[in-house]
Amino acid sequence: MSQLPKLPSGHILGQPLTALAPMQDVTDLAFMRVIAHYGAPDYFFTEFFRVHSQSRPEKHILRSIDENDTGRPIFAQLIGEDTPQLIRTVRELRTHAIAGIDLNLGCPAPKVYKKNVGGGLLRDPQRIAELLAALRDACGSDCPFTVKMRIGFEDTAHFNTILDSVSQHRVDLLSVHGRTVREGYRSEVHYDFIAHAAARVPCPVLANGNITSATKARDVLTATGSAGVMIGRHAIRNPWIFSQCRDTLADREPPPVVLAQVRDYIERLYEATRSADFPERAHVNKMKKYLNFVGQSVDPAGAFLHAIRRASTATELFQICDTHLLSEPGKPFSDEPYPGVIARPNCETPQSDGCSLETVAA
């Protein structure tokens, strides 16, 4: 058997790994730079590259690889089911500075799964086995090949079969979002299934789903025996979460975050995601989608969130930030989201063509 590629090492040798979950329309170069400013995870993943007969790697996603100056490795995620096209895309992406190739087996958007890609593939374990064999081969022994999956489509009947394919085709790293496709983003996360995966496959497993804080990360690591955690929405809410994980996992108390620092985060995110061809109104609307998450930790009554939804200009947005974040600048920003403060939209629009901030909430 040929030698397996080596995964990049984490920040701290021997500590569980941390990763920023891939998020379409979120984890672009600008966002990753902002996250890195507050404490980068060990691994980044791109938004998914769509792969089909006419596809070419999307330029803006390539940019997040080519101009990655976060100091941390980035895996390129693919979504698709056409083997020759996937192989072609792997070859092309391997000419860029990627840490590895990741296959998306989890996207729950109907427009995606109806094409039998993403989460849709979880209904067809035989097809998954073929894809894993082909992608392992295309990645060879010098490019890590990783998979991100949910625990099933309708139910978990195929979970073991898929895990056994992951083992057989020598996947290098497996991220498991502990929900089925049908469960979307709101149900409980089945950490017992993540524990089962971690025990069954030989590669490291990253536990994913509702890891809301460093304390929760530590608890999930203990409960699942996973090699690390992958964090998505709660890194939008709290970009300090990865450095907090590193402190907590080293038995150090992380420094508290206060509201004045959150004001700085919002301004940094605004500046980083701004572009000349994006009108102010549209940019403010995009900011409101990130702030939907941030607002969950500002005040228990959700007053900041309520106010921010009414902003339509940058001046209004920052006035609201000043009122709610600088009147008591030393007030703590909660590690956990306040119960009952819901990021909207809290529904998942059935016709969405991917996973996006438009349709997914906390």
Ligand SMILES: Cc1cc2nc3c(=O)[nH]c(=O)nc-3n(C[C@H](O)[C@H](O)[C@H](O)COP(=O)(O)O)c2cc1C
């Ligand atoms: C806005 C948004 C976009 C997402 N896009 C992707 C994606 O491109 N690829 C993917 O594998 N998962 C995607 N996901 C799923 C996340 O990677 C992650 O599995 C999910 O949000 C659960 O983790 P969390 O509770 O830490 O957010 C997306 C999730 C969100 C909220």
